[in-house]
Amino acid sequence: MSADLHRRAVVADTHNDLLMAVAARPPALWARFFRDRWLPQLRDGGVDLQVLPVFIDDQFRPEGALRETLRMVEAAHVLAEGNADEVSLCRDGEEIDRALADGKIALVLALESAPGLDANVELFSTMHRLGVRVASIAHWGRTPLADGSGEDATGSRLTSAGVDAVAELERLGVIFDVSHLGASGVDHVLELATRPVMATHSSARALRDHHRNLTDDQLRGVAATGGVVGVNFVAGFLSADPGGYTVDRLVDHIEHVASVAGIDHVGLGPDFIREVSLELTPPCCEDMSALAGFDVNAVVPGLDGPRGLPLVTEALLRRGRPEADIRKILGENVHRLFQKELGRPA
Template identity: 90%
Template sequence: MSAELHRRAVVAETHNDLLMGVVARPPERWAGFFRERWLPQLRDGGVDLQVLPVFIDEQFRPEGSLRETLRMIEAAHVLAEGNADEVSLCRDGEEIDRALADGKIALVLALESAPGLDANVELFSTLHRLGVRVASIAHWGRTPLADGSGEDATGSRLTRAGVETLAEMERLGMLFDVSHLGASGVAHVLELATRPVMATHSSARALRDHHRNLTDDQLRGIAATGGVVCVNFLAGFLSADPAEWTIDRLVDHIEHVASVAGIDHVGLGPDFIRELNLELTPPCCEGMVTMAGFDVNAVVPGLDGPRGLPLVTEALLRRGHSEPDILKILGDNVHHLFQKQLGRPA
């Protein structure tokens, strides 16, 4: 029953850093590597809609950030063109619907913390022209636009350029992503937002008191904008106790978000990074362990990559959730948000 339901669902996955693995190969291998390494995983996991974040590792910051940002965006276009029978890089809801109707995986480009842009807000328009449709403006630390959650003690709100960025993204029809943003920054965004905002990969702070997770007030605030909170699967964000690194604990977070924000405002943002961390040389994201406070390679058994996503459907059914609610969680909520907002100018 769960397998049939999972096949029938539109499964939307809002955070997989696979572009980092693609761009680590020579350009002539980008399309082929995606087809060999990632496409089977996405198909086995039933993924229909995949957000592709552009994350710039420490080794490229600050001097090479913009160059690497452009390389990763180019890699996304190349892998989409080279696998046009299987995937489509989408700029709006109509293109997503067309891809899904054709049996293709809809890909959506996102920026994670936008380090290459500095305070040059006008470059968001440039990246919008290149197909970027979702963006966050901070990671763990400080940027010219805002502070990440690792700097919560500063109590910092958005900078002037950060405020301008939010307005520009709303004008362009880009979705603002609050994952990784500091608490005061999230509050500032929720004060100013006139269009839906989302969290692409954040769990519930009421269940795991970690600065990367969202409080109940933040969950309600995001829902009030019409946005969606996509729950992070990383074990350390679900519990401080390794004995609780289970699928049931993940479902606890999904249920909590649904109970606070509403069933129409929860989705899946797995943050599948273990494979990338283990394969990239030099090691990817070494500073993350210090900032996170736990081993970021620790995963819930079975959920180390997209192939494990059917296990979530199985667990939701086992916990007694209705099919309509499960379909919303798996992807309908994100799909509907993208249909209404993605690429639609204010």
């Protein structure tokens, strides 16, 4: 029953860093590497809608950040064009619906921390022209726009350029992503927002007190905008105890977000970082484990990549969740939000 439900549902993953692994290859291999390494995983996991974040490692910051951002955006276009029979890079809800109707995986391009843009908010318009439809403005540390959650002790809100960035993204129809933003920054965005915001990959702070997770008030705030919280699968964000690195603990977070924010405002933001991290570290990548305070390569058994997504459907059924709720969690909520908001100017 769970396999049939998973197959029939729209499954949306709001955060997978696979583009980093693709862009690490020579350009001539981008499309083929995606087809050989990642496409089978996405198909086996039933993924219908995949958000592709552009994240830049410290080796490229600051001088090479914008160049590497553009290179990764180009990689997304090349892999989509080279696999046009299987995927489609989508800019709005109509393009997503067309891709799904054709049996293709709908890809949506995102910026994670807006690397290289700095305080040049006008460059968000450039990124929009290139197909970016989701964006965040900080990662672990400080940017010219805001502080990431690793700087929570500062208690800082958005900079004036960050405030301008919120307005510009709303104008363009690029969905603002609060994941990784510092706690005060999240609250600031929720005060400013006039359009739905997302947390593409954040779990519940009430269940795991980590700065990367959202408080109940923040969960309610995202829901109040009409947005969606994609629950993060990274084991250390689910539990402080490795004994809690289980699918059931993940479902605890999903259930908590649903109970606080509402069933219409929860989705899946797996953040399948392990394969990408192991491929690229060392020597290129920053030490995410040191920043996070736990081993970021530790995984929930069975959920080390997209192939494990049917386990989530199975676990939700065991909890007694009705099919309609499970379909919303798996992807209907994200699909609905993208249909309504993606790429639509204010």
